[in-house]
Amino acid sequence: MRPRLRPRGFIAYDASMSAAEKLKTTYAEYLALELSSGVRHEFVDGFAYAMAGGEPEHARLALSIGAELRSLLRGGPCRVFSSDLKVRVPASGNAYYADVAVVCGPLARDATDPLAVTNPTMLVEVLSPSTELFDRGEKFADYRLFASLQHYVMVTVGRRRIEHYRRNADGTWTLTVAAAGETLVLPEFGGRLAVDDVYEGDEAVD
Numbered sequence: 001m002r003p004r005l006r007p008r009g010f011i012a013y014d015a016s017m018s019a020a021e022k023l024k025t026t027y028a029e030y031l032a033l034e035l036s037s038g039v040r041h042e043f044v045d046g047f048a049y050a051m052a053g054g055e056p057e058h059a060r061l062a063l064s065i066g067a068e069l070r071s072l073l074r075g076g077p078c079r080v081f082s083s084d085l086k087v088r089v090p091a092s093g094n095a096y097y098a099d100v101a102v103v104c105g106p107l108a109r110d111a112t113d114p115l116a117v118t119n120p121t122m123l124v125e126v127l128s129p130s131t132e133l134f135d136r137g138e139k140f141a142d143y144r145l146f147a148s149l150q151h152y153v154m155v156t157v158g159r160r161r162i163e164h165y166r167r168n169a170d171g172t173w174t175l176t177v178a179a180a181g182e183t184l185v186l187p188e189f190g191g192r193l194a195v196d197d198v199y200e201g202d203e204a205v206d
Helices: 027-037 056-073 132-136 138-143
Strands: 041-044 047-050 078-081 086-088 100-104 122-127 151-156 161-167 173-179 183-186 191-194
Touching: 027 041, 027 047, 056 078, 056 100, 056 122, 056 151, 056 191, 122 132, 132 138, 173 183
Parallel strands: 122 151
Antiparallel strands: 041 047, 078 100, 100 122, 151 161, 161 173, 183 191
């Protein structure tokens, strides 16, 4: 979830805000303010959006799918990162903290932001009510600009449903939806991801 806090120079996602309320900032200013505030922010189209801790279900699912991916990828060239990893899209200049990121091979660092990585192979977002439309729309459109990205995964809170977009050789994307009792086949990673394993122990889902 994005908070309603608005530190100086930053805004939170709020469609009702007028243009006058939104203050653009440069990426350098964003980096300085993020460092001084001690709060993570995503940088989108010249605006910085403060982030806060999500609901317990969101946090649990992010950790769970990260753990399942780490187990699947163990021993290979790919590494799994938590939401502390910042990814920056070279083509747009935007920066995000995905819930889970997978990078295969050496990390490629952004030239102006050494804390940001520019070559994710997979990005995972756990869908929150306040961010679902953005995660499905503008954010996914921006993520598709990563030349390295091959997989985009969205995990639903409250229902056993995982959506997996895979990039095809021609640049198009194919969607696979897996529900309770089903698995996502990930031959590039040498295995499968079971939906029930990701949601194991979650009594608040269908």
